[in-house]
Amino acid sequence: xxxxxxxxxxxxxxxxxxxxxxxxxxxxxxxxxxxxxxxxxxxxxxxxxxxxxxxxxxxxxxxxxxxxxxxxxxxxxxxxxxxxxxxxxxxxxxxxxxxxxxxxxxxxxxxxxxxxxxxxxxxxxxxxxxxxxxxxxxxxxxxxxxxxxxxxxxxxxxxxxxxxxxxxxxxxxxxxxxxxxxxxxxxxxxxxxxxxxxxxxxxxxxxxxxxxxxxxxxxxxxxxxxxxxx
Numbered sequence: 001x002x003x004x005x006x007x008x009x010x011x012x013x014x015x016x017x018x019x020x021x022x023x024x025x026x027x028x029x030x031x032x033x034x035x036x037x038x039x040x041x042x043x044x045x046x047x048x049x050x051x052x053x054x055x056x057x058x059x060x061x062x063x064x065x066x067x068x069x070x071x072x073x074x075x076x077x078x079x080x081x082x083x084x085x086x087x088x089x090x091x092x093x094x095x096x097x098x099x100x101x102x103x104x105x106x107x108x109x110x111x112x113x114x115x116x117x118x119x120x121x122x123x124x125x126x127x128x129x130x131x132x133x134x135x136x137x138x139x140x141x142x143x144x145x146x147x148x149x150x151x152x153x154x155x156x157x158x159x160x161x162x163x164x165x166x167x168x169x170x171x172x173x174x175x176x177x178x179x180x181x182x183x184x185x186x187x188x189x190x191x192x193x194x195x196x197x198x199x200x201x202x203x204x205x206x207x208x209x210x211x212x213x214x215x216x217x218x219x220x221x222x223x224x225x226x227x228x229x230x
Contacts, residue, residue, distance in 0.1 A: 022125040022207050023064045023080065023113045024200075025106040027099075029133035030069045034093040037191040038134060038167065045194035046088040052201035053083040059201070060084040062208040066109050070102035071095035080113045083204075097135050100142035103177070106131075107149050110159065125207055130200055131163045131177075134190055136170040147177060155180035162186065162200075164225075166193050171228050187226040195222040 026049075028042060046067065053059050060083045067078035072095030078086065110127045117124050129150075137143060153159040163174045167190030174185045188196060203218045221227065 017120055017122055019058075019062050020123045020125060020208075021062050021064055021117060022204060023110055023117075023127040024066070024204055025109055025127070025129045026065070026067045026200075027102045027106050027129065027131040028067065028069050028077075028091070029071075029097060029099070029135065030091050030093050030095075031071045031097040031135060032094050033097075033135055033167075036093075039091060039093040041191055041194050042132070043088070043091055045197035046091075048194055049197035049201050050083075050086045050088050052198050053086065053204065056201075056205040056208070059205040059208045063204045064113060066106075066113070068102055068105055068109070070098045072098060074098050074101045074105050076105075076109075080109060080116075096138040097133065098139045098142075099131070099133055099137035100139045100146035103129075103131070103146040103150055104142065107153060107159070126157060126160055128160045128162065128204070131161070131174075132193070132196070133163075133165060133174070134167040134169050136173045147179070150177055151179045154178070164188065164193070164196055165228075166190050175228070183229055185228045186221060187228055188224060192224050196225050198222075199225065 053063060063083040064080050065078065065083055065086050066080040067089060069075045069077050069091055077089040106129050114124065150161065154161055161178060163177060164186035165171045165174050166188045171185050171187060175183060178184065186196065199219060199221050206218055
């Protein structure tokens, strides 16, 4: 995985050291099929995500966000940083769909952030991974490893996984990555999914403002987001 640009380490340091934190990785598809309206919707959604978090004083300091894009390559667009320091990237669409490599990179990024929490003595909620794609992975040689790592993390309650298929995404393929979890996939049209990022920020805010994340009531997805379960 490559970094898109150099980052300021100071902006990545956790804030609100005495409070419980939540780490959230956004894995976003920027393959060639996302060109046009979908990539525009994605960029708008990433901006709205930041604006929504900015409105919650608790989430600004206790939610830590990372954005990883994937096409033919996996790119660290925004390294883990407090929500107050989050700045939405401007993404373009091209190439294939290295979704499996992105999942592996996301899980590794979470482990690094959790180690940082431990070094600072920061308690934390179960981290989240939000995956968005409009197709299916082309890096099939990495599928076994990605599913094993993700499945182990889900079963051992080390991560909450929220996949979302947009447009003509292979929902059944996405469902196969949820083994050990809720077996749920979110669905949206290719031109109407930016609200999913606002829902995600609202859900993160609900966790950071709760005493028990396992019992917190996550807001229902907006009407344009369907839920597929098995």
